[in-house]
Amino acid sequence: QLQLVESGGGLVQPGGSLRLSCAASGFTLDYYAIGWFRQAPGKEREGVSCVSSSDGSIYYADSVKGRFAISRDNAKNTVYLQMNSLKPEDTAVYYCAAVWHYYCSAYFSSSHFNSWGQGTQVTVSS
Numbered sequence: 001q002l003q004l005v006e007s008g009g010g011l012v013q014p015g016g017s018l019r020l021s022c023a024a025s026g027f028t029l030d031y032y033a034i035g036w037f038r039q040a041p042g043k044e045r046e047g048v049s050c051v052s053s054s055d056g057s058i059y060y061a062d063s064v065k066g067r068f069a070i071s072r073d074n075a076k077n078t079v080y081l082q083m084n085s086l087k088p089e090d091t092a093v094y095y096c097a098a099v100w101h102y103y104c105s106a107y108f109s110s111s112h113f114n115s116w117g118q119g120t121q122v123t124v125s126s
Contacts, residue, residue: 002026002115009120020081022096033102034079038092050104059104086124093119
């Protein structure tokens with residue numbers, strides 16, 4: 001059974017860093033695109049970053065470009081989201097999601113992904 005488990009969330013001060021992990025089990029990540037999404041209270045879920053299944057091309061939302069970095073370690077079956085220069089507006093529950101054979105672009109959407117983790121809370125506050 002395909003399963004994704006996020007970890008690494010927590011409380012951090014503005015300007016700080018966190019690294020989220022998305023560990024996959026029940027399947028190998030090689031042929032799957034992985035997306036990171038977040039949802040703040042009262043807001044819709046938004047796409048943060050995505051790494052494609054084929055050529056590993058990457059997409060970042062404008063709100064995180066230059067601050068966040070997505071990477072995948074297929075040997076560990078894990079995808080990471082390194083988050084630097086965190087801001088209070090980055091506070092949200094972060095989810096990773098997977099989809100078979102998908103190319104990440106500015107059109108990537110949560111509706112395209114069919115396997116989801118349970119989420120991890122990130123709180124940026126002084």
